[in-house]
Amino acid sequence: MAVIGAFCVSVNKEICINARMPGKCATCAEVCPHDVYGLDGFSGEVNVHNFNACVGCRICAEFCPTNAIRINPAEPEYLTRYPWTFAAIEEVHYKAQTGEYLLRGFGTHGQTPNFDMITVVPSQIASPAPLDKYREECDMSLTIGEDTCEKPITLRLPFVWPAMSFGALSREAKMALAIGAAMSGIATNTGEGGLVPEEAWLARGYSDKEMTHKKWEPGGYLVIQWSTGRWGVSADYLNAGDAVEVKIGQGAKPGMGGHLLGAKVTEEVARVRGIPVGSDALSPCRYYDVQSLEDMKHMVAFLRDVTNYQVPILFKLGPSRPYADVAACIEAGADAISLDGMVGGTGCSPDIVTQGVGIPTIACLPPAVQALKDHGVHRKVKLIALGGIRNGLEAFKAMAMGADAVGFGSAAQVAMGCRVCYACQKGNCPYGITSQRPEMRARLDPAEAGKRLANFIHACAEELKIVTMLSGHKSIREVSTEDLRAMDLNTAALTGLKLCGYERPLPFWEEALHPGAGNGNGHKSP
């Protein structure tokens, strides 16, 4: 059924194999995650029997051996029929028929405030002068936990793969992320679904369990996630990585825990998560073993103790009240905080939550940075921005707004081949990224996908370097909000950035940004 919007599916019958030889090809019907195509079991004919269900992912077009399929938006419905767009009508029909609310995967779609309306201010004749990207160096490394643990991690580039669980992703996708991290010198993250054994050595760049054969340089890091569901968690699990991340929330469904439907809890997933095969793995929305900030401090203390004070402790937040939440993480003892904006991805979530709950990434950053500054730990407790970041330019903008690093979650899936069909929860991903079905998983080669991920990171790093140096900086740590301008009033209002042309923050921000005049965004100092 259509939950996204209406698209026109057209098939060129002159070149379609099935149209000429029914039964010889049904690729479109096989790969479509939304049953747009119907296969007649008797005649072998394939027809577009449910074109209303098309979400425009174009997987069918990509797989079609003769390039016979075209997908086009049906009409600008938001202009002509809002609020009763086709998607809205279909949604009501679905609920009326089934009594169920909609679940879907991936993340928010449609317009939300984003980085696009922020522009970068290049250096010209006024100081600082731009630097030569081809000849001069640009430091982009980042260390987490230098003063708090025995083994801080130093990322070669200020990027991470955010938490994506085994179960939501296939084993092959998890392995690819680990290889991509190793090839790029960045960190991958177990997510909340336990540890795929291979991740432990692949992330460090080794091809064998004993870690004797280093295959991928320079090698990366593995972040172990500790979450409310505690899937597959043990003392050994915590000690298998280079950092521990305490998950508080995530961008796609802040205030809710993870959902892994029983259909994706295969024998292998069940073994890693330590639960029965086929059981729904629902993470609680909060920690049942934490009732106060004091408890959270104790939790951080015992996590440090169990890991023998070796590794940094990270926190992951959803987009709620960034100032207060970041302040709480600082008090709890975080070495770094991943802050996921509402456009962040998920394997499965109620549609209304993904679409209508949370704060956009660009609006999360200013109060989060202010909290770090008010506690005197900005650039010491590292801030990792997550949520819909797609390239090096957006990474630069997030870092200039005060983040120390960024994560590419949804973009990593796309780099592996994903076409964004919003059906991750079904387990039928034709690219083998979010499927647990062997025949789908076989389509994803971890080494090849790992190389694609490393290529993507390399390209983003080059973009980040270009923009950093044209702004006159030799280190990513030098960039600031002075390197950015908002291009419209909304963005200036949300971010406190100077407005293009006006060359100042909007008046209420100017007041808030001056010392002694409050701390921005209406939040009180702790």
Add this chain to the structure above:
Amino acid sequence: MKTVDAKDKDLRDVSREVKTSLDGQAVTIKNSIQLHGLAAGLKKGEVVVKGDAGDYLGVLNDGATIIGTANVGNYIADNMTAGTVVVTGNAGFGAAQYCYGGTVIVRGDAGDFTATMNKGATIIVCGDVGDDVGTYMLKGDLIVVGNAGENFANCLIRGNVFIGGQWKSLGHNTRVEPLTEEDKARLRACFDTYEIDADPATLKKIVAASEKPFYH
């Protein structure tokens, strides 16, 4: 038996002493009520905590035997994977949550949300328990010899819950089933092993009404 005095020491120092001392002998810790997360993630040995203990005692226990000789704070044996944790007195809020294996015995009463998300451990409370005990249990056994509060075994997914006394209310997705002979034999063996004075035949058994209670 080696004794560690925790007075005026922090968790890191006490933990180091305990881990160093555990090699081949039992360790007694005294004056530790101010420390939370004591005896975390141990794989072997025996730790006896004299007097009342703080929160998170035996968290992530992975094979050790941990004995609290008096009352313990909240979240005892949190996320345990193996081993045994015994509390002679009462346990606070959220005892034995997120456990994957091993055995937890509370000889007194235990607080709300005890045995939440149990994924395979045997959890025995000889006294009464509070509200929402056994919430989201996925696997393993929860045995309450006394009474339970509201929402007992709430949102039970899988596993077995036994109770000797009464409950104020049963949680969602629960069904009372008669004890089988196998259940009785298992409970008898358990009670004999841990010297619990109770008659298995008087217990009631609660199981999940559906194994897929939440989503279509």
